[in-house]
Amino acid sequence: MSAPSAASSLPAASAPGRSIAAWWQALPLTAVFAVFFLIPLALVLMVSFWDYNQYEMLPGFTLKNYVAIFDGCLSRNEAGDMCVTVKTYLSTFKFSVLVWLLTLVIGFTVSYFLAFHVRSSGVQVVLFVLCTIPFWTSNVIRMIAWVPLLGRNGLVNDALATMGLVDKPIEWLLFSDFSVVLAFVHLFTTFMIVPIFNSMMRIDRSLIEAASDSGATAWQTLWNVIIPLCRTGIIIGSIFVITIVMGDFVTIGVMGGQQIASVGKIIQVQTSYLQFPLAAANAVVLLSLVLMIIWALTRMVDIRKEL
């Protein structure tokens, strides 16, 4: 038997052995995900309907956590303001969309350069690895690395002042929406590069030659051949980036100077006050939204087939 085609996600059933033996081998991994993933998710759903007081969770069934989350959200108040939950989600969505667009454009361009313009495969691998190495280092360190650059007395402000472009330091560089987006892009563009580069490498090079032989310009080839063919990579990368930003509390916390609200941050703060049922209800709302986004994205591609 030859190696299974790259299109199938799961290695073909080629090795000896019966189904029962296979399940013994898969058991440890299955057990980990049952105990530390599926049961916890079920518990989050269950506890979101519980009541609580200052000391403990009270088993039961109540919708009051959900009511509390959406309190005042159905109608705008006199001042025309939105409720905290809607505001927080809008702010989180704003970050998601911005970071998604930036990481997509940067990730696509970098992958495109690596896949189609670097000719030697050795150089290709080295440059690709160069892009992925920082992924293995601490997120917090990569965040605080921006402080000496963006701070009031940081390198950027110093440079601008020396050049006479500003009289006083720019304040919005650090602990702002700007620094949050910058840190997200810095941290998570890797999640775009890896899947997009992967699907680009699978594109049959003769298709591109065919396009150019038929008289397509570079732009036409890019738009009509390359982008459709690396759709899978784009969508996988998008799912990663969007789910990360939607649930984040560390980056927004550190880079926003603990001033910017996010859904993840709300959940974290509520758990620190031991309001677990309320945090669980928030988690359920967040999860439903994230699942809807993922569902919408996966309508465009069958991930299991193409991973």
Added chain:
Amino acid sequence: MQTKDRSAAFWALALFFAAYVLFLYGPMLVIVVLSFQGPEGGLTFPMRGLSLHWFHKLAEGLGVVDIGAALYRSLGLGLTVMAFTIVFSVLAGLAFRKKLRGGHILFFTVVASLIMPSIIVSLGIGLEFRLLDGAIKKMLEAFGMDGVLENYGTALGIYTSALGAHLTWTLPFGLLIMFAIFNRFNPAYEEAARDLGATPWQGFRHVVLPLIAPSVVGIGMFGFTLSWDEIARTSQAIGDVNTLPLELQGLTTTVTTPSIYALGTVTMVVSFLVMGLAVGLSKLLAARQQAKRDT
């Protein structure tokens, strides 16, 4: 790419790529440089001398935080996560090569764990162990074991809840690497071994394992470095002591000296050491395999 000579597009893209790499590494380099700041220096440039002062300060401890203890905890947890990730991923990778009933559901669960917002997983595990604590206390009470009850703290801990939380993050990577390995794996070697009378265990031990060993080292590296730097999934699932990244996250708001950069440099060095060791070991194993094949 259509022309033989480098086009203008190539140079524009190359410039873009160089800018991206600078953007990627520049800030990290700044951290490393600033950690060697002189004793008079602060969090930003200019450098006031060159010294190991802030590394000494770090070794003495930062405020109330015991950095050494956190470092050992993170190392211990990282190595444990690494071992479990290797064994469980390889086993599951083997399982997926056979007819695995329900394999698609398992695969879907693993991928779901990878893209699930970490705060939700973390909250769930935290809740699970709190509920477990409640149940254990009730049971101890029911059996009248007051002595044990008084001493009972919590089931939340580094090697219980935090270990599980880390595995939900490292195992998806491990399994996906195993898929990549076995997609390129030629089963003819195994068939040959079987035809020569090898038992399944012998086939695995002497044929499959040596062939996949270089990539398995990679899985170990993923396991360790992902655990070493993990915050989001650990945050609600750790109990009363913290891992190094969690301490570091806490320190970002309180420590205003370059010792925090020294700490950053130290953890970065550990990450890079592990990566370097993994690459070296993997190369060594591959070379040994090649040498065997040549003789």
